[in-house]
Amino acid sequence: MQDLGLQVLFQGNNFLRLLQGLGITLGIALVSVLISLVLGTIFGIIMTSHHFTIRLLSKTYLEFIRIMPQLVLLFLIYFGLARAFNINMSGEIAAILVFSLWGTAEIGDLVRGAITSLPSHQIESGLALGLSKNQVYRHILIPQMLRRLLPQAINLVTRMIKTTSLIVLIGVVEMVKTGQQIIESNRLGYPSAALWVYGVILILYFISCYPISKFASYLENNWKD
Numbered sequence: 714m715q716d717l718g719l720q721v722l723f724q725g726n727n728f729l730r731l732l733q734g735l736g737i738t739l740g741i742a743l744v745s746v747l748i749s750l751v752l753g754t755i756f757g758i759i760m761t762s763h764h765f766t767i768r769l770l771s772k773t774y775l776e777f778i779r780i781m782p783q784l785v786l787l788f789l790i791y792f793g794l795a796r797a798f799n800i801n802m803s804g805e806i807a808a809i810l811v812f813s814l815w816g817t818a819e820i821g822d823l824v825r826g827a828i829t830s831l832p833s834h835q836i837e838s839g840l841a842l843g844l845s846k847n848q849v850y851r852h853i854l855i856p857q858m859l860r861r862l863l864p865q866a867i868n869l870v871t872r873m874i875k876t877t878s879l880i881v882l883i884g885v886v887e888m889v890k891t892g893q894q895i896i897e898s899n900r901l902g903y904p905s906a907a908l909w910v911y912g913v914i915l916i917l918y919f920i921s922c923y924p925i926s927k928f929a930s931y932l933e934n935n936w937k938d
Contacts, residue, residue: 721899721906734888735917741808742873749816756817757824778818784879786811791883804885812873823865827858867929871922888914
């Protein structure tokens with residue numbers, strides 16, 4: 714009977730375990746996004762530099778992060794660098810580090826695009842009024858940049874939440890790993906458990922990401938210049 718598989722979710726604390734796994738997933742994504750917003754803003758401003766070496770290095774970093782799959786970066790940092798230099802690093806820290814590197818590159822490019830899309834006469838006018846370059850950025854450019862950047866940054870949150878499913882491969886017990894454990898422990902008694910467990914995981918991902926996606930769309934539609 715297919716409905717027997719559904720019972721697995723209500724045995725013991727299985728459903729609570731899935732929710733706890735979701736909490737780990739959301740926590741890693743949230744911390745990574747917060748770090749990415751801070752470092753990405755700084756990186757984006759650096760990318761607007763006219764210095765050739767700075768632009769070359771920032772462009773190299775951006776292209777490297779974009780080309781390299783997140784899974785390879787996870788393996789490189791968790792199984793490679795951490796072991797090679799004898800660093801005691803948990804899977805959660807490795808995941809936050811990788812997603813922060815990825816997010817910093819993504820946010821940085823968005824910040825660079827937002828800044829360069831602003832009319833140059835705004836900078837010139839601010840300097841003509843006696844403002845320093847830092848004040849021009851703080852009072853004129855950054856407020857407009859945030860208005861353009863925020864909807865796309867929120868969309869990055871949904872992408873990070875979904876991409877956290879990869880961290881199961883470095884041993885982090887998040888939602889997908891918890892689901893696998895539940896399925897394995899009930900494989901003989903409930904052979905159809907996988908359908909229900911993964912179905913619930915899909916629904917939990919949807920419930921987590923859909924409101925964020927709709928909020929980003931709302932901001933994008935209502936904040937148009």
